[in-house]
Amino acid sequence: MTKTFFVTTPIYYMNGHPHLGHYYATTVADTLARIFAQKQTSFFLTGTDEHGEKVAKKAQERGYTPQEFTDKLAEEWRDTWQKMDIDYNYFIRTTDEHHKQFAQYIIQNLKDRGALYEQEYQALYCIGAESFVSKSELREGGLCPDHDETPQVIDERNWFFSLSDYKASIRNLIETDGIKITPQSRKNEVLEMLDNPEVTDFSVTRERVSWGIPVPFDTDQTIYVWIDALFNYLSAVVAHYDVPFQGRDITDVLADIEHVWPPDVHILGKDIVKFHAIYWPAFLLALGVSEDNLPRELLVTGMFLSQGRKMSKSLGNMVFPQDIIEFFNQETQTQRGNDILRYYVLREMRLGNDGDITQERVEEVYQSELVNKVGNTFHRVVGMARKYELMDARIPDQKAQRLQEKIDTELDRRIEKYDVYEALAYLLHLCQEIGQGIETAKPWEMKKQGNIQELERQVGQWMTLLEILAHAFAPYLPDSSQVMKELVQGADVRLFPRI
Ligand code: MSP
Numbered sequence: 125m126t127k128t129f130f131v132t133t134p135i136y137y138m139n140g141h142p143h144l145g146h147y148y149a150t151t152v153a154d155t156l157a158r159i160f161a162q163k164q165t166s167f168f169l170t171g172t173d174e175h176g177e178k179v180a181k182k183a184q185e186r187g188y189t190p191q192e193f194t195d196k197l198a199e200e201w202r203d204t205w206q207k208m209d210i211d212y213n214y215f216i217r218t219t220d221e222h223h224k225q226f227a228q229y230i231i232q233n234l235k236d237r238g239a240l241y242e243q244e245y246q247a248l249y250c251i252g253a254e255s256f257v258s259k260s261e262l263r264e265g266g267l268c269p270d271h272d273e274t275p276q277v278i279d280e281r282n283w284f285f286s287l288s289d290y291k292a293s294i295r296n297l298i299e300t301d302g303i304k305i306t307p308q309s310r311k312n313e314v315l316e317m318l319d320n321p322e323v324t325d326f327s328v329t330r331e332r333v334s335w336g337i338p339v340p341f342d343t344d345q346t347i348y349v350w351i352d353a354l355f356n357y358l359s360a361v362v363a364h365y366d367v368p369f370q371g372r373d374i375t376d377v378l379a380d381i382e383h384v385w386p387p388d389v390h391i392l393g394k395d396i397v398k399f400h401a402i403y404w405p406a407f408l409l410a411l412g413v414s415e416d417n418l419p420r421e422l423l424v425t426g427m428f429l430s431q432g433r434k435m436s437k438s439l440g441n442m443v444f445p446q447d448i449i450e451f452f453n454q455e456t457q458t459q460r461g462n463d464i465l466r467y468y469v470l471r472e473m474r475l476g477n478d479g480d481i482t483q484e485r486v487e488e489v490y491q492s493e494l495v496n497k498v499g500n501t502f503h504r505v506v507g508m509a510r511k512y513e514l515m516d517a518r519i520p521d522q523k524a525q526r527l528q529e530k531i532d533t534e535l536d537r538r539i540e541k542y543d544v545y546e547a548l549a550y551l552l553h554l555c556q557e558i559g560q561g562i563e564t565a566k567p568w569e570m571k572k573q574g575n576i577q578e579l580e581r582q583v584g585q586w587m588t589l590l591e592i593l594a595h596a597f598a599p600y601l602p603d604s605s606q607v608m609k610e611l612v613q614g615a616d617v618r619l620f621p622r623i
């Protein structure tokens with residue numbers, strides 16, 4: 125049995141609305157899930173990260189209890205993704221009863237296996253990052269490097285995780301691509317982090333944070349929000365497949381989900397690499413999970429900038445995807461807004477790079493690529509087929525199959541690296557090739573010369589290609605792909621209206 129392709133997004137903090145940065149990671153994951161669903165099965169997980177001081181503080185500012193606040197927001201996020209054609213298989217909330225029990229089971233297991241110890245502790249903590257920061261990381265004026273906040277001074281008794289015991293194994297796994305980190309620059313960065321003596325044992329419980337999951341063996345403490353969060357990737361699968369875990373060894377639990385576990389790829393931003401590349405596998409190793417059962421790859425995306433800085437709730441410089449989608453729905457008088465923004469984020473940002481976004485830029489990319497290249501090719505070929513009464517012309521099945529295989533091979537080569545940017549570039553290139561093919565073949569002259577057989581063969585070749593393209597575009601442009609199919613079948617529809 126082929127393994128189910130398992131892809132995840134980070135789970136998002138419930139302290140604000142989804143912005144373009146969240147939309148980007150979610151869209152990449154959704155696209156990959158759809159690509160793999162075309163050939164095998166896939167499991168696409170997303171959800172919400174609801175505990176911790178950052179969320180509690182925001183709830184208080186807005187005059188809600190954290191539970192009320194996160195209930196409201198989680199609902200909104202779930203709705204937003206659905207409206208945007210984000211087709212997840214499971215949506216986890218860290219406040220789900222199941223997840224809370226699972227997180228407790230995990231921390232109890234870590235303790236039982238001797239991976240935790242108690243310690244008095246003094247450190248700096250940035251609520252924006254939900255992370256301890258070392259003095260050397262601070263920006264001028266003592267601010268957290270990403271969040272423009274002055275960290276709090278924490279002085280409490282905590283349970284510590286003995287990360288130092290696992291650093292060597294993790295270094296080895298990352299060096300040998302046992303856990304692959306893409307792009308290479310991020311992999312190098314993680315290897316450097318592993319050299320840093322400050323990346324060492326850290327506190328996994330908090331004494332003064334009440335909005336968290338209680339530590340079962342020490343009721344004065346709650347579980348550090350990042351532990352709670354990282355284990356969503358496992359707890360969601362366990363919940364989805366209804367696998368019992370209480371009182372069981374984790375390796376037995378994993379055996380029950382071996383058709384989907386481990387994650388094939390975690391999509392995440394560069395700001396949370398340390399947690400995913402170092403802490404997450406270290407916890408799994410500490411629980412006795414074998415090396416071949418660790419996440420296989422981390423795909424680290426760049427940041428969408430706005431006004432030159434990372435878009436973030438803390439800085440308040442967000443661009444909201446709904447606004448852009450709504451604008452294009454209106455301008456095109458269709459529901460194509462989703463696909464237009466989707467295309468933009470997948471095409472504009474080479475995986476791993478940063479990108480800036482403005483509505484004008486989305487418009488430019490829409491006109492020059494979707495309208496002029498993709499839409500134009502489809503309408504030109506179909507228009508011609510209609511004019512010459514060759515709407516049913518196709519090349520013979522065997523030839524069509526060979527063509528399909530050739531295109532699949534090219535796409536697979538790019539998708540093996542999860543490179544949706546390059547895969548889309550290839551599809552665009554095929555559209556352009558058809559355009560050039562028309563110029564060279566000059567079907568109108570064939571018609572004039574009465575060379576009908578050759579005309580039919582040519583048009584058939586292009587129509588077959590359009591059918592293949594309509595299918596191949598589906599994961600990237602789910603809605604438009606449907607319109608492409610209808611167009612090729614003779615419906616009177618407009619693919620990408622000019623604006
Ligand atoms: N809750 C944690 C993740 C826990 S995963 C076990 C978190 N949440 S977040 O809501 O702050 O960010 C979630 C993801 O969105 C991160 O991968 C982050 O990199 C990404 N982005 C947030 N702002 C972004 C941009 N401006 N651009 C691209 N991605 C951005 O971190």
